[in-house]
Amino acid sequence: MKIAKLHYPLDDSFHVDGKTVVAMGLFDGFHKGHQEVLKRAKDEAAKSGATFAVLTYDHHPALVYKKMSGHEKRYLTLLDYKMKLFEAFGVDQVFLVNYSYAFQSQSPQAFITNFIERFNALAVVAGFDHTYGDKQTATMANLPKYADGQFKVITVPPVDDDGKKISSTRIRIELDSGNVDEVNQLLGRPFQTEGVIVHGEERGRLLGYPTANVEHSEYQWLPRIGIYVVTVTIAGKKYLGMASIGKNVTFSDIHPMTVEINLLDFNQNIYGEVIKVDWLHYLRDEVKFQTPEQLIDQLADDANNTRQYLQTHPTILD
Structure with a gap:
């Protein structure tokens, strides 16, 4: 072309x-x-x-x-x-x-x-x-x-x-509402973003759920704050993950907005990798927990729900 x-x-x-x-x-x-x-x-x-x-x-x-x-x-x-x-x-x-x-x-x-x-x-x-x-x-x-x-x-x-009517405006509104399932229906494919893996505070690792911190372009429209089922393409291979768009409110009231993804059954150093994220399903809103233990319990539920999504949508890793 x-x-x-x-x-x-x-x-x-x-x-x-x-x-x-x-x-x-x-x-x-x-x-x-x-x-x-x-x-x-x-x-x-x-x-x-x-x-x-x-x-x-x-x-x-x-x-x-x-x-x-x-x-x-x-x-x-x-x-x-x-x-x-x-x-x-x-x-x-x-x-x-x-x-x-x-x-x-x-x-x-x-x-x-x-x-x-x-x-x-x-x-x-x-x-x-x-x-x-x-x-x-x-x-x-x-x-x-x-x-x-x-x-x-x-x-x-x-x-x-x-x-x-299907329109870009309608899709932006749906993203701002977290309705990525609806967005993907309007697109005819998963909503996809691209970013680079950078160092974060590594708090997820201490909780037993290490996350890849994804730095996006400031011009990229993203879904609203919340937790999502995603797939992540790294070097041509797809992996299942749960993504958090939010401010880590459990640990700070002034934390900047971040995109963090816990890749299930994954243990590789991917700092510096440019990845593609397919946003597939909204799980829940960001919640401020009273203790780290409550957050860990919720993350376990999120991981189970993410695996269940894969079971009902087995082709997402193709």
């Missing part, structure tokens, strides 16, 4: 060989709705013998027109992971556009001239609510008018789950 990093205005030397079918969107989350857009573009490209391409953006478009909080700046899928998902889906070419004020300020007609025409697009595919500039005019409903027959416009309707 080729990735072209583009900035408006495009360099005069930029060119695309051959015809393309272009799927447009931020695709944060890469959920089932996004996958339907990509599938329509992939099918259209195969039918016409064109290159299957994606136009996406290097950051949230909202950064251009409003002040965003630290939480709002986070992503469901960080850029590198999103590129891997595109490649796995069969995308041939990614046009990665810097979403700037100048880019957004183009008229819809200028956007077509400056980008779509230069992509040699036979067709453009996007979700019904996608915009490519000013939200009032640069809509999918208006795109056929601006295209004026130069290329085919395919607008994909919303994809529903349980009667409600």
Whole structure:
């Protein structure tokens, strides 16, 4: 898969060989709705013998027109992971556009001239609510008018789950509620994050439940505070674990937020390893225990519940 990093205005030397079918969107989350857009573009490209391409953006478009909080700046899928998902889906070419004020300020007609025409697009595919500039005019409903027959416009309707639209916003809300089972249903795969194993306070080891402390990017959206069933991929192999997102409130009222994972039946030194975490099931909220012994008893219950989850979902380690 080729990735072209583009900035408006495009360099005069930029060119695309051959015809393309272009799927447009931020695709944060890469959920089932996004996958339907990509599938329509992939099918259209195969039918016409064109290159299957994606136009996406290097950051949230909202950064251009409003002040965003630290939480709002986070992503469901960080850029590198999103590129891997595109490649796995069969995308041939990614046009990665810097979403700037100048880019957004183009008229819809200028956007077509400056980008779509230069992509040699036979067709453009996007979700019904996608915009490519000013939200009032640069809509999918208006795109056929601006295209004026130069290329085919395919607008994909919303994809529903349980009667409600699948969207990145809905997934963020579910993560903030700890509903990772629901999130995984909307994604069509486990919600996955990536981090590096770093040293912590090693309190878990003293309790008999040593934990791997996972340092994530500050831009990674994570589930809410709580205890979860997870699988962890280390050097290509999956392991079962129970993860804690929290502040270790049993031992301190001012402890910073951490992600700590106890890997069951595991005894290896993995400091410095970059791991992938699949978030599978919410077990419970974080609780402040009166004694370490109460916490140890709870951890034993958590481990039993994690093993029971594996018994009812035996393919999670495949």
